[in-house]
Amino acid sequence: MINVQSVVLFAISYFIIPRLTFLPKSVHSLIILFGPFLLPRLVNFFNTARATSRSVPIRPVPPKVQRALNLLFLSAVCSLVLTLPKFAPENIFIRTQSRLQIAPDTLFARLRLLRPLTDEDESLRSKFQLNGQNKLLYLVFGPDTLLNCIWCATPDGNDFQNYLLYSLPKIVTPHIFHLGVLGLATSSLIGAEGSRFRTHVTVAGLCLVIAETWFFANYDLATSKRAKVLQEVDFAHWRIRMLRYLAFAVVDIALGLVLWTTSTNRWLAKPENIAQRLEMTTRKAEDTLNKLRGLGLLTNSINRDQQLRGLKEEYWRTEGQVMAETVQEEEVMDEINRVVGTMDLRSLEGRVGEVADGILAGIDGMRASQVLSSSALSDGPASQ
Structure with missing residues (x-):
């Protein structure tokens, strides 16, 4: 059956996706x-999850999930702050706004005009x-890896692998801290709301580690060698550092959004099973x-005590008099007549009549079941 959703999915699959030429060729081909096969299934999954969530009432955020959301918010803010150039x-x-082909002496002469040179600057100049x-x-x-690795330089000039091995702990360390944050946010301390996504966020964190390591391991040093102007130079260390912390913030925000929507039964809500309902x-x-x-015991105690019974009777007698006087007032009578009219x-x-019919139908059903049960009991001894 053709509907609006089918038409929209058809248009996206065969008219919009082929025109996404700005994507990499491999990604575009995939x-x-x-x-066209995955998009309808994703839409159906979303519709099914939304329909299931509608059958479960929305609830406030549990206190344990709120702690996880606070942790993820703090982690996302720290990650966004670390993307600023001040912390790089x-x-x-x-x-110095200098090209890559500039002479080292000229480069550091320009730097001296901006700030005093340090011992690290002199070491860096000698390296260049x-x-x-x-x-x-x-x-x-x-700069840190280039200056502090004392065993990376080799006589044959093939130093890339050594520098990669030296910088690998620095690459992995932020990811380990981020995985720790994700682990705390989805641990058993948060409850079932967080632990159900523990595998997903662990895979996401490991994918970030593998992607960054793979990028540096397969990076071509000649990428910036052919750059003629500063804008063509690929500052990979600074670019990947910024993207790393942006990815951390995106993962934290996405996990926080998922925890908030699922813990409040707005998305992927799980109805309680029969055992829990019972x-x-x-x-x-x-x-x-x-x-x-307790109410029966209290009523029995009041009725047995003469003084309490007298107070109860006095209360209801006074209540009847007050209500009778209230009903006899002209304003109250007018309002009652207006409502009745x-x-x-x-x-x-x-x-x-519908309520009465329902009650009578229930009584008739009970009578019929009683008759059937009594007849079954009477037939049992007769057959024996």
Whole structure:
């Protein structure tokens, strides 16, 4: 059957997706190939989850989930703050607005005009003067790795793998802290609302680690070697650092949104099973029975005590007098007449009739079941 949703999905699959030419060719090809098959299934999954959530009442955020949301909010804010250039290592090429092919002495002469040179600057200048490839390594791994790795430089000049191994702990350490935050937000301390997504967020965190490590392991140093102007230089260390913390913030915000929507039964709500419903109903029935028993004991005690019984009778006698006097007032009588005049007695009579018919039908059903059970009991001894 053709409906609006089918038409929209058809248009997206065969008219919009093929025109997403700004995407990488491999990604674009995969979307064109699998998009028409996966998109309807994703829409159906979303509709099913939304329909299930509608059958469960919305509730406030549980206190444990609120703690997880606070932790994720703090982590996302810290990640966004760390993306600012103030917290990143200084990039002397951007600071001096110099091309990659500039002579080291000229580069640091420009830097001296902006701020006093330090011992690290002198060491960095000697590195740049020693080998032009060190500039490319500086762009990829940053100044700290280039200055502090004392065993990375080799006589054959193939230093990329050594610098990669040296910088690998620095690459992985932020991801470990982020995985710790995700683990706390989905641990058993949060409850079932968070632990149900523990596998998903762990996979997401590991994918970020693998993606960043794979990027640096397969990075081509010659990417920036052919750059003629500063805008063409790929400052990979600073770019990936910013993208890393942006990805952390996106994952934290996404997990927080998922926890909020699922814990409040707005999305992917799980209806309570029959055992939980029976347990809850039984508990409520027991509470009601205990209250009725307490009320019965209280009423019995009042009726047995002469003084309390007299107070109760005096209260109801006074209540009757007050209500009788109130009803006899002119304003109250006018209001009662107005309400009675606006009532639809025919519809009220019909509703009363429906209720009475339902009660009588229930009584007839009970009688029929009793007759059947009694006949079954009488037939049993007769057959024996």
